[in-house]
Amino acid sequence: MPEQEKYKRLMEKxxxxxxxxxxxxxxxxxxxxxxxxSNGTNSAVDHS
Numbered sequence: 001m002p003e004q005e006k007y008k009r010l011m012e013k014x015x016x017x018x019x020x021x022x023x024x025x026x027x028x029x030x031x032x033x034x035x036x037x038s039n040g041t042n043s044a045v046d047h048s
Contacts, residue, residue: 010036 017023
């Protein structure tokens with residue numbers, strides 16, 4: 001179950017960033033997901 005919660009929180013974060021226009025493309029979304037799954041909690045995409 002802890003693994004499922006981790007993925008649920010990750011998906012909620014990505015959805016929130018998409019809704020807030022922090023993530024603006026599918027490529028940015030994929031980069032963020034890959035980074036989060038491999039490294040941890042900070043977004044890899046430069047949102048500036």
